[in-house]
Amino acid sequence: MAAPDLALKDTTEASPLHTISVFVADRPGVLVRVALVFARRGYNIESLVVSPAAEGGFSRMTITSSGDPETLGQIIQQLGKLVDVIKAVDHTGDSAYEAEIALIKIECDLDQRTEILQVAEHYGAKVVDYASESLMLRVFGASEKLDACVALLRPYGIVELVRSGKILMARGQKRT
Amino acid sequence: MADSQEALPTGAEVLIRCFEEQGVEHIFGLSGGAAIPVFDALVDSSIELILTRHEQGATHMADGYARATGKPGIVLVTSGPGATNTVTGLLTALMDSAPMIVLTGQTLCENLGYDAFQEADVTGITYPVVKHSYMVRDSADIPRIVKEAFHIATTGRPGPVLIDLPKDITQGPCEAPDRVEMNLPGYTVPGRAAAADLDLAAELIAQSRKPILYVGNGAVIAGAGKAVMELAEKLRAPMVNTLLGKGAADETHPLHLGMLGMHGTAYANKAVDGCDLIMAIGARWDDRITGDVKAFCPTATKIHIDVDPSEFNKIMPMDATLCGDAKLVIEDLLERVSPLDTEEWLWQCNEWRERYPLKYPKKGGLRAQHVLDRLDALTAGNSIVTSDVGQHQMWAAQFCRTREGRRWITSGGAGTMGFGFPAAIGAKMARPNEEVWAVVGDGGFQMTLCELSTAAVHGVAAKVLVINNNFLGMVRQWQELFFENRLSGVDLEGNPDFVKLAEAYGVKGIRIRRPGDVDRKLQEARDHDGPVVVVAEVVKEDNVFPMIPAGAPLSHMIIEPPKERLEKPSGST
Numbered sequence: 001m002a003a004p005d006l007a008l009k010d011t012t013e014a015s016p017l018h019t020i021s022v023f024v025a026d027r028p029g030v031l032v033r034v035a036l037v038f039a040r041r042g043y044n045i046e047s048l049v050v051s052p053a054a055e056g057g058f059s060r061m062t063i064t065s066s067g068d069p070e071t072l073g074q075i076i077q078q079l080g081k082l083v084d085v086i087k088a089v090d091h092t093g094d095s096a097y098e099a100e101i102a103l104i105k106i107e108c109d110l111d112q113r114t115e116i117l118q119v120a121e122h123y124g125a126k127v128v129d130y131a132s133e134s135l136m137l138r139v140f141g142a143s144e145k146l147d148a149c150v151a152l153l154r155p156y157g158i159v160e161l162v163r164s165g166k167i168l169m170a171r172g173q174k175r176t
Numbered sequence: 177m178a179d180s181q182e183a184l185p186t187g188a189e190v191l192i193r194c195f196e197e198q199g200v201e202h203i204f205g206l207s208g209g210a211a212i213p214v215f216d217a218l219v220d221s222s223i224e225l226i227l228t229r230h231e232q233g234a235t236h237m238a239d240g241y242a243r244a245t246g247k248p249g250i251v252l253v254t255s256g257p258g259a260t261n262t263v264t265g266l267l268t269a270l271m272d273s274a275p276m277i278v279l280t281g282q283t284l285c286e287n288l289g290y291d292a293f294q295e296a297d298v299t300g301i302t303y304p305v306v307k308h309s310y311m312v313r314d315s316a317d318i319p320r321i322v323k324e325a326f327h328i329a330t331t332g333r334p335g336p337v338l339i340d341l342p343k344d345i346t347q348g349p350c351e352a353p354d355r356v357e358m359n360l361p362g363y364t365v366p367g368r369a370a371a372a373d374l375d376l377a378a379e380l381i382a383q384s385r386k387p388i389l390y391v392g393n394g395a396v397i398a399g400a401g402k403a404v405m406e407l408a409e410k411l412r413a414p415m416v417n418t419l420l421g422k423g424a425a426d427e428t429h430p431l432h433l434g435m436l437g438m439h440g441t442a443y444a445n446k447a448v449d450g451c452d453l454i455m456a457i458g459a460r461w462d463d464r465i466t467g468d469v470k471a472f473c474p475t476a477t478k479i480h481i482d483v484d485p486s487e488f489n490k491i492m493p494m495d496a497t498l499c500g501d502a503k504l505v506i507e508d509l510l511e512r513v514s515p516l517d518t519e520e521w522l523w524q525c526n527e528w529r530e531r532y533p534l535k536y537p538k539k540g541g542l543r544a545q546h547v548l549d550r551l552d553a554l555t556a557g558n559s560i561v562t563s564d565v566g567q568h569q570m571w572a573a574q575f576c577r578t579r580e581g582r583r584w585i586t587s588g589g590a591g592t593m594g595f596g597f598p599a600a601i602g603a604k605m606a607r608p609n610e611e612v613w614a615v616v617g618d619g620g621f622q623m624t625l626c627e628l629s630t631a632a633v634h635g636v637a638a639k640v641l642v643i644n645n646n647f648l649g650m651v652r653q654w655q656e657l658f659f660e661n662r663l664s665g666v667d668l669e670g671n672p673d674f675v676k677l678a679e680a681y682g683v684k685g686i687r688i689r690r691p692g693d694v695d696r697k698l699q700e701a702r703d704h705d706g707p708v709v710v711v712a713e714v715v716k717e718d719n720v721f722p723m724i725p726a727g728a729p730l731s732h733m734i735i736e737p738p739k740e741r742l743e744k745p746s747g748s749t
């Protein structure tokens with residue numbers, strides 16, 4: 001998994017991020033098997049969310065990953081080959097609803113708080129912990145929005161950042 | 177409660193009963209603490225245990241057994257080092273799509289993760305080399321897991337399945353359910369290809385004047401040989417096969433050009449280079465075939481038949497892909513195609529065949545090619561030949577023409593030295609009425625020759641032909657051709673006397689030194705009722721030709737020994 005990257009991503013030169021949804025039978029080892037398909041081909045997993053699916057006994061993995069599209073096509077095919085994988089789909093460019101949550105801890109003086117709260121308000125971030133020398137914000141939305149919010153807050157001294165990783169669902173009749 | 181518990185069978189007994197129900201007759205293995213309950217259950221079983229001298233040998237025996245029959249080969253080993261010794265065999269089976277089930281003992285469930293004696297994270301170590309794997313945590317799951325393991329190992333693209341068995345699971349009471357159903361929602365087995373894909377392929381084929389059928393292991397596995405030959409005859413198209421596809425279609429068929437690829441026949445490679453349409457039938461455009469991918473049949477139409485759709489467009493883009501069982505796909509295709517006008521093309525292919533025959537010097541000592549050529553003549557294709565890895569493997573592939581699927585068994589994808597001899601033991605156990613020959617090098621033979629004990633003890637009458645050149649010959653060839661003959665780590669000076677060694681194991685040994693003795697000594701070995709080791713003391717520094725340097729286009733094929741120095745190959749290994 002990616003090392004914590006506290007700098008704003010330079011989206012102009014990084015290879016495009018892909019969002020892959022993998023529907024799996026909830027069996028021991030399935031996460032390792034999926035991760036190995038990426039690792040063997042030198043693909044970096046940027047974020048990974050695993051959660052129970054609507055159907056009992058199944059899980060949904062939402063994986064964001066970067067690298068060349070051809071290798072990604074290979075990875076999708078190889079994922080499909082795993083016995084416990086029911087379906088693997090690349091949703092990049094699809095009409096889908098995406099969301100992520102970030103928790104941001106900022107150490108700040110009292111006189112910086114107003115500015116920070118202004119930024120927070122702009123992004124709809126909520127203060128979830130108020131301490132004498134720090135604030136914790138929770139911001140929710142598309143991953144790009146979270147990137148921008150983090151970038152604006154960085155000068156105030158972010159000491160901790162935790163992001164949930166992107167989740168995604170296809171819109172309308174289409175299945176994820 | 178205690179009473180009813182006592183009446184229950186153990187997990188191991190249930191396990192072995194499940195294997196009996198699957199029709200298993202042989203298990204290859206080597207025991208140890210964590211596996212004792214399973215070995216114990218074998219005492220009262222109809223299944224014959226073949227005790228090997230090393231776990232790697234057990235895996236290759238099971239692999240040879242599987243490839244000779246299509247039925248999965250079964251391996252049983254203990255935990256820790258017993259289990260890790262199977263890794264090479266798992267890779268070998270996975271790369272060549274051989275069905276195999278490996279049972280590994282494991283420490284008690286409660287010890288898992290505590291570095292208990294002979295504990296190893298075996299499922300973790302083997303993830304990349306299995307088709308699928310299980311660790312049993314509840315003995316009631318055993319019947320379902322065994323059923324699934326057989327299904328997964330043998331269907332679709334076959335491969336090895338590993339089942340890790342904690343000792344408390346096999347030793348403890350097992351309340352097996354009466355009805356067993358598989359639960360594999362993510363696993364489907366392709367059958368027939370889609371009609372639209374078949375139509376497209378037929379349309380493309382109709383436009384071809386220089387077609388070629390490129391036949392691989394998938395055709396062997398699917399038993400598609402007859403269908404392939406029928407297709408070749410109907411289209412009037414020549415066939416070539418890969419190292420693993422040998423025998424899917426009869427290599428002596430007039431439309432067959434033999435093996436293609438790095439050490440294939442010159443005429444096969446020339447035909448591939450000159451074709452306008454190439455159709456892979458259960459073959460995967462491997463780098464031993466394509467060399468320089470960009471220069472491989474750049475203008476030819478490409479069609480790919482495979483049961484594993486992840487192979488499609490993996491190496492190069494295809495014009496049509498047909499996902500399904502090779503036999504069914506070709507049968508459906510046969511209904512859609514008509515004869516092509518290939519008269520000129522077949523003439524050209526035959527002209528290449530006559531101009532560039534496989535040949536070897538008839539003078540200057542005993543040649544491996546001569547021995548293999550004679551073995552082919554004496555057995556007339558009615559034997560099963562396994563091989564090890566190296567020069568002798570390529571010569572065997574060239575000179576032992578295979579007439580039928582499952583009569584040629586070799587480690588192709590993994591190129592595992594040490595495979596050939598145990599694979600022959602497995603093949604002979606599976607098909608005891610067949611004459612089985614293992615063609616091995618002096619290097620690879622020494623990696624698993626402890627199994628001479630296994631052959632001797634069980635009276636497995638496999639015949640070993642050691643091509644003894646006192647070198648790791650294939651590597652020496654590369655060093656000679658591409659590294660200015662700077663030999664490094666290839667000299668096997670100090671080899672044992674293999675005839676005496678065989679005799680020490682109670683196995684008959686025969687030595688061939690002179691070309692004039694070849695027929696007589698091979699016949700002597702054929703007539704011997706029991707295992708035998710024939711040692712052919714061949715010239716030390718012979719090379720395999722034709723050869724296409726790794727990563728080079730087919731047009732760079734070296735047909736005759738080169739006079740000038742060659743560049744280092746760009747391809748891997």
Ligand SMILES: Cc1ncc(C[n+]2csc(CCOP(=O)(O)OP(=O)(O)O)c2C)c(N)n1
Pocket residue numbers: 564565566567568569591592593594616617618619620621643645647648649650651
């Ligand atoms: C386990 C293993 N180790 C190393 C190699 C690399 N290798 C490929 S061919 C070869 C030489 C084989 O020598 P020998 O068995 O004597 O056969 P020959 O080539 O002389 O016929 C070697 C070392 C291999 N394929 N497998």
